[in-house]
Amino acid sequence: MKQATITAGHYCLPPYKLTNEELEERFGAKAVASVTKMSGIQCRRIASEEITATDLAYTAANRMLESLNIDPATVDGLIFASQTPDHPIPPSSSILHHRLGLGKACFTLDISIGCPAFPYACSVAESLIATEKCSKVLVLMADVVSRYVNANDRSLAALHGDGAAALLLEATDREYGFKGFRFGAESSGWEHIVVPAGGARLACSPDTALEKNVEPGVTRNAQQLAMNGPAVFQFSISEIPNAVDQALHELELTLDDIDLVILHQANRTMLELIYKRLRVPPAKQFYFIEEVGNLAAASSPVTLLEAMRRGKIEPHSTTMVVSFGNGLNWGVSIHKWGDQIESLNSASFEYASG
Amino acid sequence: MTTDELKQIVADSMAFPDADFANDTPFREIAGYDSVNMLIMLVDLEDAGLHIPTEKAGQIQNFENIIAAAKEQGVLDHTP
Numbered sequence: 355m356k357q358a359t360i361t362a363g364h365y366c367l368p369p370y371k372l373t374n375e376e377l378e379e380r381f382g383a384k385a386v387a388s389v390t391k392m393s394g395i396q397c398r399r400i401a402s403e404e405i406t407a408t409d410l411a412y413t414a415a416n417r418m419l420e421s422l423n424i425d426p427a428t429v430d431g432l433i434f435a436s437q438t439p440d441h442p443i444p445p446s447s448s449i450l451h452h453r454l455g456l457g458k459a460c461f462t463l464d465i466s467i468g469c470p471a472f473p474y475a476c477s478v479a480e481s482l483i484a485t486e487k488c489s490k491v492l493v494l495m496a497d498v499v500s501r502y503v504n505a506n507d508r509s510l511a512a513l514h515g516d517g518a519a520a521l522l523l524e525a526t527d528r529e530y531g532f533k534g535f536r537f538g539a540e541s542s543g544w545e546h547i548v549v550p551a552g553g554a555r556l557a558c559s560p561d562t563a564l565e566k567n568v569e570p571g572v573t574r575n576a577q578q579l580a581m582n583g584p585a586v587f588q589f590s591i592s593e594i595p596n597a598v599d600q601a602l603h604e605l606e607l608t609l610d611d612i613d614l615v616i617l618h619q620a621n622r623t624m625l626e627l628i629y630k631r632l633r634v635p636p637a638k639q640f641y642f643i644e645e646v647g648n649l650a651a652a653s654s655p656v657t658l659l660e661a662m663r664r665g666k667i668e669p670h671s672t673t674m675v676v677s678f679g680n681g682l683n684w685g686v687s688i689h690k691w692g693d694q695i696e697s698l699n700s701a702s703f704e705y706a707s708g
Numbered sequence: 709m710t711t712d713e714l715k716q717i718v719a720d721s722m723a724f725p726d727a728d729f730a731n732d733t734p735f736r737e738i739a740g741y742d743s744v745n746m747l748i749m750l751v752d753l754e755d756a757g758l759h760i761p762t763e764k765a766g767q768i769q770n771f772e773n774i775i776a777a778a779k780e781q782g783v784l785d786h787t788p
Contacts, residue, residue, distance in 0.1 A: 388744045621747075
């Protein structure tokens with residue numbers, strides 16, 4: 355069995371910044387203050403109408419490949435994790451495969467998953483590499499959740515941003531790379547994060563497009579994202595610490611073996627509670643939410659890459675990424691870094707068309 | 709913790725003008741209601757030793773629901 359390791363990464367964010375000041379004009383200062391107090395988010399990156407998740411993912415992947423002088427034809431696997439595809443049919447991975455100029459002998463797959471994307475997508479890539487079906491896999495994780503958020507839904511408009519991350523996973527004979535994955539699902543709560551209409555169960559119609567005022571400051575229609583915040587919050591602070599403990603136990607590791615714990619960046623208060631329950635010391639914590647918001651599928655990989663960019667990840671160190679959210683699903687991944695970390699290249703992380 | 713103390717925690721977290729609301733009054737009907745403050749309340753209840761289980765967190769509508777959880781967990785030392 356081959357080992358699979360992350361050898362490169364890059365991320366891309368849309369340039370437009372939705373600030374708290376702008377939200378205050380929409381919802382009032384008091385309402386925004388309560389969201390900020392809970393979430394710690396001051397600013398979100400929002401994609402304009404012409405920018406999709408594949409645009410952001412393409413930019414991140416293309417910049418990464420170009421900076422490393424990697425011939426796209428040598429990439430033999432592409433996984434695209436997102437819940438905001440370009441079209442219902444075909445898979446967006448096919449669009450990205452074509453646009454990136456990858457070769458015909460290439461595994462391509464969409465994974466329809468949002469916030470928990472990182473461990474799920476990386477584990478599929480790792481399996482392809484371990485079983486020698488692929489040797490060089492692009493793992494792209496991107497979402498433009500803002501498309502599904504009503505601009506007048508204070509509870510969600512203040513939380514979510516858009517973004518993409520690209521990772522390159524390759525085979526290695528060395529002892530570093532992914533050391534394990536664990537997954538779980540509390541699927542009885544699938545309705546807690548939902549876009550009710552637009553799929554085969556409930557087609558879009560004039561009725562589903564009708565906006566309703568759910569509560570003061572929260573307006574949406576059935577084609578837009580709805581979240582039961584208290585239920586998701588409790589799921590996260592109850593289930594995730596247990597899941598991490600269980601994963602470490604099964605992989606015969608302890609927190610002492612982990613140098614950095616990256617959590618899905620949903621909400622600063624929630625993350626603080628999870629870190630506290632896990633007894634993760636501050637030196638092993640990392641936050642990247644204040645400037646970008648919750649990036650859904652891109653959240654964990656962008657946070658990992660930002661930690662790398664800020665020098666928080668050393669050669670030979672071990673990071674644990676814990677991603678959770680819609681489904682309600684979660685995943686834990688552990689990765690040991692090699693001698694040299696091909697971190698973010700010097701290219702801008704901001705999206706630019708063309 | 710007494711019921712009054714618990715109610716005061718809820719009122720403060722929810723940024724309600726005062727704790728003078730009936731136990732069965734839906735939070736949504738109280739002036740100043742803000743769904744985000746429900747999350748702040750859950751955190752404050754955690755800090756006070758009351759953990760609302762996941763399956764109940766999304767169903768909290770009023771103070772009675774919170775008393776019920778508190779009773780189940782034995783964190784109330786006085787219930788009028």
